[in-house]
Amino acid sequence: MKLEPREIVDQILPHRIPALDLAEAYAPANIALCKYWGKRNEALKLPLTGSLSISLAELGTRMRCRVAETDGLEINGETQAPDSKAFRRLFSFLDLFREAGTCFQIQSTNTIPMAAGLASSASAFASAVNTLNLLYGWELSDRSRSILSRIGSGSASRSICPGFVEWFCGEQADGMDSYAEAMDVSWPEFRVGILRLSDAEKAVSSGVGMQRTMDTSVLYQSWPAQVERDLPVLREAIREKDFACLGKTAERKAMAVQATMSAAWPPILYWKPESVVTLQGVHRLRADGVEVYATMDAGPNVKLLFLEQNRDEVQSAFPDLQVVQPFGTTCQD
């Protein structure tokens, strides 16, 4: 039995009649601490392993959707052509939710660069689901919205929640047990540093890179076992606020993902020259006793993990750093 995405959506949606003419909602981007890398089902974006992330608070996507006579898409104020990749990908996702004949004018505003390994598709699809949820008046649970977002872009399942978020692998063929949930941990001192090394669109999309890695990389074979071993370590480090353990495990997982890509054929190397400089800068800072860790994704950008107490040292080593406070402002600010 092949499950179609629209059938899954049917099981979740109470109806397909818009309750409003206009709605607007937001979803944060998220940075993987243990990345989603490998699918067991392409159409439903069902993963081979669980994954864990931190949501980026005010960095994400705000989407505004108006019921209209024709479809239209504006991203950051720029009109997208109907044959553009962004238009086609978003509207074929929206088609899962609407009746034929319902059209949308969408305005999407990203506070995070697109398609550069900074998880813009995660916040885009999650914000689309949040927006439709308001527009149609569905009042869906976090879990349902996570499942629906996942069908748009796997890691979007995690952008439904704030803070530390775990996406469960699940076992069911219909994916109803593959959703994300926020961990009940607040860590006000936790910081994510964004270093925007490139806004250029990637030569190889995440989806293509993931598939090629699964198909051709001998190093991918050990990935699922690695995740099974390290997810509990990460979970425990977050609960215990053991930052050194969290940072080290996340950095090692990020490097292991890059390794699986480099062993693919043709090899996938998302790095820019600045990626090397940045990683070596992080290694040096750490050798000097500053607790800072690096993560990377399917892109050239490097994200830093550190605590408020080391903010000055990290910021002076990386003057262009954009510092995100995933748990909002603290008393000191």
Next chain:
Amino acid sequence: MKLEPREIVDQILPHRIPALDLAEAYAPANIALCKYWGKRNEALKLPLTGSLSISLAELGTRMRCRVAETDGLEINGETQAPDSKAFRRLFSFLDLFREAGTCFQIQSTNTIPMAAGLASSASAFASAVNTLNLLYGWELSDRSRSILSRIGSGSASRSICPGFVEWFCGEQADGMDSYAEAMDVSWPEFRVGILRLSDAEKAVSSGVGMQRTMDTSVLYQSWPAQVERDLPVLREAIREKDFACLGKTAERKAMAVQATMSAAWPPILYWKPESVVTLQGVHRLRADGVEVYATMDAGPNVKLLFLEQNRDEVQSAFPDLQVVQPFGTTCQD
């Protein structure tokens, strides 16, 4: 029973009385097609797996050794202090061969940069053994010289021979079956391109990098099995002159070695920003149909593998390329 290097050397040398006052010999550097990465015995440099390389003809080390009143070392015309790393490493190796009281004035000339992942220690130790072989009049076989060179620097075992060279892992505790041998293949069109991205000495030596990787990298676990699978593929590709298979296998093995390092802790990243630019340039050339492959070692430099027929395209993409003809000049030159 712990085997001391000097006992092994004793089994090989017929005597320790110099036959000449002065001798001079050469050994080429070599580029791994399947790298030596992991030891089973530190003192004797016994490897965990076999390995395979191409010797670099005129790029290597010429060593001149004169029996003298005191020890002295000049490298590329520069006198090295007795407490320098190069001096200490070379003379503690030479101590294995000489009687107490015998002193050497050594002049070493490298045509390849030192300690930048361009295998200068391999040619240095192999040329030392070749020089002593003449100085003492030992008339040692290739196999014996390979074993002796290996004790100085593992991959030096391969620098005894020209062309494609295989170093057998061996099983014996004394390492008498762990030596290198030239493959009986001449491939006049085969080219190695050297891109000297950095002559700077490495922050982490190969030996330290190898040990840290063995001790801490989860990705190292599958390395021996990968080599066991890929060495026969490389051997066959060389015999059949299947360049695409040779190049692809060598590039994948090189990337897999880098991957084992990146998964070590602290992570090892020998790359320079130019390493990324160069690798991506190779990927692009290949996407354009030019058969060129990259290899890397424990260092930032990138080495290219290609055939004479693609020399112009490769050279115009990489104007600084130094082209080596491992099998000498061909009729066309």
